[in-house]
Amino acid sequence: MTNANTLELKRITWISVVLLILSGFMWSQQKYFAELSVPNALIIHTGLETATIIIFTSVFIVCWNAFGNLRKLSSLILAVTFLSASIFGFFHAISFQGMPGFPAPVDMHKSLSFWLLSRYLISFTLLGLVLQTRDTDISEAYSKISVYFGLFLTIVTTIIIFNYPEILPTTYLAGVGQTEFKIQCEIVLVATNSLTALLFYRQIIATKNIDTEGHLKIKRSLLFFSATMMAISETYFSLYRLPDEIFVVIGHVFQVLSALAIYRGMVGITIHAPYSSLIQSTKDLQQAADDLLIHKQRLTGVIETAMDGIITINDQHQIILVNPAAASIFGYDVNDLMGASLDIVIPMRHRHVHGSHVNQFGERGTTRRKMGSRFDDYYVTGLHADGTEFPLEASISSLIENEKRFFTVIFRDISERKAAKEKMAQYHSELTQLSSALQSIREEERKHIARELHDDLGQLLAALRMDLSLLQRDQSMTDKSRTTVNSMDQLLLTSITTLRRIATDLRPRALDEGGLFFALQTLQKEFSQRHGVHCDLIADEEQLILDDERSTAIYRIIQESLTNVARHAKASHVDIQFERKQDELTFTIQDDGRGIEEGAMNKTRSFGLVGMRERIKAMQGDFKVRSEVGKGTQIQIRIPLDLPLSNLENTAIKLQ
Incomplete structure (x- = not known):
């Protein structure tokens, strides 16, 4: 609770305490004050009652008209209540020994009946406000229906009281004063308003912020004062016996104070709160407009630059x-x-x-x-x-x-980028052709060297061994010479074996003499014998009937794969499996080794994989490597058979 609210509550509390003490004193001396009569009581009563009716009507007008679409449920209830209370108050004043310009039918029972109805409406409405701490929005159509319905009930009740006043117990007897029923009704009003005042006071003390969204926005301190004044006024109205006693005037004065407090409290709910909301909305709207302008300037700057x-x-x-x-x-x-x-x-x-x-x-x-x-x-x-x-x-x-x-x-x-991309594509194509040409040239050189080694050097070594064999048959050689000749024979045999291995590595004769299937069988056996790794070749000879270029490329791919297995995989088993369809050949090389670490396949020094890719690319095939550390490596290759190979021989001739 703010300092201003605290100060206002203290001021209202002190005023209420002073008026209660004064009222207590007058109540204690009621026998003395009851003997005091007020001259021209009718005019005074009428004036005070008229002031009360005007204030209640103002409350209705404020609650109904203020910021139409911002009306809350509490605002609607107050409007209906004070419209009915104003009408009942008007007929109370008419019936109370007449008003200037109206007939003067002395009918205190009707007057007090209208009085009780209006006060009960106001008292229980204030009690409802203190009990219902949250508020809701209400539509314009529902508001109008509620007001029309409340006005209809008020008119019907007024007609019934005028025509059938006996429907309520007697409230006043001439020469006697108020009846027991009237006094009991006043006691109920005193108790109700006292309870309302107490609850308002407790809410003011307990509530730190009464402007929370969704809560009822009212001036609780003023309504606390209003309920207190109504309780005091009803006490005085229960004391008088004759209409011109001073208690009636005092009660009307407290009633006017209560009405003024209600009006001020209702202004807080219907004008100040919506106006504050409107001000806040205006501030929010201005802030949003400023943010939008900044955003627009920033966006314009981004677009322009x-x-x-x-x-x-x-x-x-x-x-x-x-x-x-x-x-x-x-x-x-x-x-x-x-x-x-x-x-x-x-x-x-x-x-x-x-x-x-x-x-x-x-x-x-x-x-x-x-x-x-x-x-x-x-x-x-x-x-x-x-x-x-x-x-x-x-x-x-x-x-x-x-x-x-x-x-x-x-x-x-992207003119420059597109030109650079096209040039890069051209360079890549030329490099691919160069790589393919170099592969072809290298194969031709290997084939030529292997043929020279096998046909020329191999024949010379074989002839030399035959001559050495004839020399070994000479009976005239000494034992020392024979030992030397035998050693030379072993060296020649080793040289011939080494020569055959080198020639086979350069260009396996089985590839030219028996085809790819027999060349792979030879490669499989030599790999298993040399490295101690079990190797299975799963293929049919008919599957591997291919032209020389494809046969050579596939042989070199498998040879390079097995070399990698021997150097890096530490495998114990390798499977080479071929599957041929009408228009493509697919083969897989699977080992159970340690696998390839992530990123190792993209190293710039992985020339084996690079060479395999280039060979497969020259055949317009697909190349996939799947590897998992500890679970081996799988190489999958697909080569189309219905596409012609690049004319690499012409490229190779040009390069030579």
Whole structure:
């Protein structure tokens, strides 16, 4: 609770305590004060009652009219209550020995009946306010229905009391004063208002912030004072016997104080709170406007300084926004493009197709996508102001504003990138051809060297051994010479074996003489014998009937794979399995070794894998390596058989 609320509560509490003490003193001296009569009591009573009716009517007007659509449920209940209380108060004043200008039918029972109805309405409404601490919004239609219904019940009740006053127990007897029923009703009102005042006071003390969203927004301190004054006034109204006694005047004075406090308290709920909300809403709106302006300035700055071109068009493909970068890319000024058709920057042959594509993009409901047809470039063609065409990398987005669709294209000139990419592709193609040519040349050199070693050097060594064999038959040699000759024979045999192994490594004769199947069988046996690794070849001879180039490439791929297994895998078993379909050959090399660590396959020094990839690429095949540490490596290769190989022989001849 704020300092201002605390100070107000203290002030109201002191005033209430002083008035209670004064009332207590007067009540204790009621016999003396009962003898005092008020001259012109009718005029005074009428004036005070009229003031009360005017205040209650003002409460109704304030509660009903203040900020119409901001009306709360509490505001509606108060409006209906004080409208009915004002009507009942008016008829009470009429019936109370007449009013100036009206007949004077002396009918205190009717007057007090209207009095009790109005006070009970107000008292129990205040009690409801203190018990119901939360508030809700209410619609205009529901508000009107509630007021009309309350007015209807008030009129019906008034007619019944005027025509059938005996429906209520007698409240006043001439010469006797108030009846027991009337006094009991006043006691109930005193108790109700005292309870209401106590509950309001407890809420004020316990509530630190009564302006919490959704809570009832009322001036509880003023309503505490109002309930206190009503309790005091009802005490005085229960004491009088004759209408001109001073107790009636005192009760009316406290009643006016209570009505004024109610009015001030209701202003807090119907004007101050909505007005505060309106002020806060205005502040929030101003803050939002300031934030929007800052955001707009920032967005404008980003668009103006962006290196990429940005163009926004409407559904008629008319340019409505263009940044300096976009104008510079196309060779125009910004003013030249604003309001122009997008066709001005699109080549003639693409305009119709481009327009239909943009419209289809908007109709699909997609909000953004890259432009272009290929996933690896996404470029479209733009048109310079001088008529030259150039490539653009672009993306398009769309949004709907005021039921109109707008398209925004963000793009950049990729002429240099496209030229560099094409040059890189050319270099890559040339390197691939060079690699394939070198592979072919190397195979030819290997074949030539292997043939020379086998046919020439191998024949010479064989002839030399035959001559040495004839020399060994000479009986005239000494034992020392014979030992030397035998040693020479062993050296020649070792040399011939080594020569055959080297020749086979360079170019296995089985590949030329028996084909790929027999060459792989020989390779399998030699690998198992040399490295002690069990190797299975799962293939049919018919599957491996291929041309020389493919046979050589596949042999070298498997040879390199087995070499890698022997050097790095530490495997105990290798499977080589072939599967041939009509238009492709698939083979898998699987070992149970330690596998390849992540990233090792992409090392620049992995020449074995690089060579395998190049051979497979030359055959336009696919190459996949799957490896898991501790679970071995699997190489899967697919080679199409219905595609012609590159003419590498011509390339090799040119290089030679």
